[in-house]
Amino acid sequence: MIFDLGSGAFANLRQFVDYHRIDAVIVTHMHADHFLDIVPLRYALKYGSLRRHGKLDLYLPPSGEAMLRTLVSAFAPEGPSDFLDEVFNIRIYDEKTPVEIKGLKLSFSRTVHYIETFAVRAELSNTSMIYSADTAPSEDVVKLAKGCNLFLCESTLGPYETEAGMRGHCSAREAALMAREAGVEQLVLTHYGSGIPPDALAEEARRHFSGDCGVADDFLQLVVG
Ligand SMILES: [Zn+2]
Ligand SMILES: [Zn+2]
Known part of the structure; x- marks a missing residue:
């Protein structure tokens, strides 16, 4: 998948x-x-x-x-x-109808982004993960993320930068606050620019989220649950 x-x-x-x-x-x-x-x-x-x-x-x-x-x-x-x-x-797909593929249940929720975008939650038995796609802080995404084992969340803006005007992305701080509110076990930050040091993202996120916290990169492999 x-x-x-x-x-x-x-x-x-x-x-x-x-x-x-x-x-x-x-x-x-x-x-x-x-x-x-x-x-x-x-x-x-x-x-x-x-x-x-x-x-x-x-x-x-x-x-x-x-x-x-x-x-x-x-x-x-x-x-x-x-x-x-x-x-x-x-x-x-749409946000109203979950999809099942080979036993994996997928649910969708609209995000806060510049165009129509959906976060997706994947569940298999008692194991679950959510991928934020691109989003600014979003209550709908938090709702979809509730209790997930893994929250793969974008942090385009860097550790704590803010966005002027129309929102469409998160900082690591905002991703961590969503992870905390959703009560997920593990947060992995992704979708960040090459000029942003991954350690700085993780450091800021850990200030706001006490669960397991990491940063994605090419070829990273994670076991969920
Ligand atoms: Zn993107
Ligand atoms: Zn985008």
Whole structure:
């Protein structure tokens, strides 16, 4: 199961998982840093040597399908429908209807971001995790995160910086405050810029959240629950 597939993610993923074994791809929103590697994944599924049985389920937010088809129409001579539909089953999710994939229950909640965006909670038996996607502090995301084992939360703004005007992202401090309110066990910060020292994020988050606290990076592997 993949939550978001930004540029570079597919190449990294291939070091751990054969692409024909992916169960589903969930895209939280249609900002390029969250979905562009759907394109190389499509080429791998279409022309690669690893063959999967049937099409791959690609879950998009309600506004996602039209946007993706428009984008690929710029470079797909076979037409945007063939380009995508040959290898993907495009499915649209919303915040009202949980989705079950191979026993994993997925629930969605809208976030506070510049475009339509959804956080996603994944549960299997008594184990649960939530991925914030991109969001400013959000009561809806806190509600969705309640009691999760793992909260993978963005901290785009750095340790404690604030955002002027319309909100769409969190600092590490704000992520930690959401984690505390939601009562999660573990917080892992992600979606931060290369100029931000990870240690500074973790240090600030630990001031506000007493649970286990870490920072994500390429190739990080976590066991949930
Ligand atoms: Zn975004
Ligand atoms: Zn983003």
